[in-house]
Amino acid sequence: MVANGVTATYEFAPGNVLAFVLETDGTHLVRDREPPTPFVVDGPRREVRVRMRRAGICNTDLELARGYMGFRGVLGHEFVGEALDGSLAGKRVVAGINFGCATCRWCEAGMERHCPRRRVLGIVGADGAMAEQLIVPERNLRVVPDDITDDEAVFAEPLAAARQIVEQLAEIGRLGDRTSAALVLGAGKLGPLIAQVLAAEGRLVELVGRHLEPLEWLRDRGVTPREELPATRRPLVIDATGTADGLRQAIAATEPRGTLVLKTTMAVRHEVDLAPVVIDEITVLGSRCGRIETALERLAAGQVATAGLIDALYDLEDAERGFTRAAESGVRKILLRGT
Numbered sequence: 001m002v003a004n005g006v007t008a009t010y011e012f013a014p015g016n017v018l019a020f021v022l023e024t025d026g027t028h029l030v031r032d033r034e035p036p037t038p039f040v041v042d043g044p045r046r047e048v049r050v051r052m053r054r055a056g057i058c059n060t061d062l063e064l065a066r067g068y069m070g071f072r073g074v075l076g077h078e079f080v081g082e083a084l085d086g087s088l089a090g091k092r093v094v095a096g097i098n099f100g101c102a103t104c105r106w107c108e109a110g111m112e113r114h115c116p117r118r119r120v121l122g123i124v125g126a127d128g129a130m131a132e133q134l135i136v137p138e139r140n141l142r143v144v145p146d147d148i149t150d151d152e153a154v155f156a157e158p159l160a161a162a163r164q165i166v167e168q169l170a171e172i173g174r175l176g177d178r179t180s181a182a183l184v185l186g187a188g189k190l191g192p193l194i195a196q197v198l199a200a201e202g203r204l205v206e207l208v209g210r211h212l213e214p215l216e217w218l219r220d221r222g223v224t225p226r227e228e229l230p231a232t233r234r235p236l237v238i239d240a241t242g243t244a245d246g247l248r249q250a251i252a253a254t255e256p257r258g259t260l261v262l263k264t265t266m267a268v269r270h271e272v273d274l275a276p277v278v279i280d281e282i283t284v285l286g287s288r289c290g291r292i293e294t295a296l297e298r299l300a301a302g303q304v305a306t307a308g309l310i311d312a313l314y315d316l317e318d319a320e321r322g323f324t325r326a327a328e329s330g331v332r333k334i335l336l337r338g339t
Helices: 059-065 156-171 191-200 213-221 244-253 275-279 292-300 316-326
Strands: 017-023 026-033 047-057 078-083 092-095 119-121 133-137 141-143 181-185 204-208 223-226 234-239 254-262 283-286 310-315 333-337
Touching: 017 316, 026 316, 047 092, 047 316, 059 316, 078 156, 092 156, 092 292, 141 292, 156 191, 156 254, 156 292, 181 191, 181 244, 191 204, 191 213, 191 223, 191 234, 213 223, 234 244, 244 254, 244 275, 310 316, 316 333
Parallel strands: 181 204, 181 234, 204 223, 234 254, 254 283, 310 333
Antiparallel strands: 017 026, 047 078, 047 133, 047 333, 078 092, 092 141
């Protein structure tokens, strides 16, 4: 399987599995796909099979279907499953989605997300989790504690990405005054997680978006949902809209010498006026994947609630319906259930 010019490192073995696949003519449920088998069977890049229990549909999956990254193969990078091979066989697991070379300076520093030879689960060069089985390097797997349910554990990857914002801001000394409100734009699939993460750090947090009625419970978690931008600009703004208009609004909402965090990617190129960034001396921070271990710790501690973010659960058999539903306006997390 090839995606974005990168060839995956495994072969296929005889048999049939169910998988939700992105091809040149769109997405399809394939009922007789050959199951993957580990090709790297020892060493630091050893691969193991995982049986999918839950998979989440996120905006990145929707953008991939629109042409982002030129990916072809099984979609899905948010999942919880059961390891079928290796030292973790029989354990429930989640995974870091960046499969690094294990030898470069980025991998040695624990930042496989920047490995120049990385594959990314369901995004670049590696079939994803919307299938009965998937292949993951054993070193990427993390065991899910017993007190975390499948419907919670499937949020580990996006929660790790949300938490990464805090770690990056602390690293560059931009966490700022916690008594001033942080502004999160985008109340879809990722924004509510980001808002909860910031609130758990003691920040005042406002979440701007549409279709907010189902998110009123966030007030109990220290997050204020609102449909309009505040009248005054904020020192910390996070754009999780995945739209050009949202990015423009985020720039306009950031006060001079404030920090703007960009958290989403889009398939469509767009033009945005960066003059305000220069004039107002705004620090722009790109933010991507985070540490899965940290996400599991936050879930186990109850610092983030996920039940109110799930709009529907579909069997893998109904992945096409689930994917269509996930693309509808106002829909947040759609989960797929393994067979």
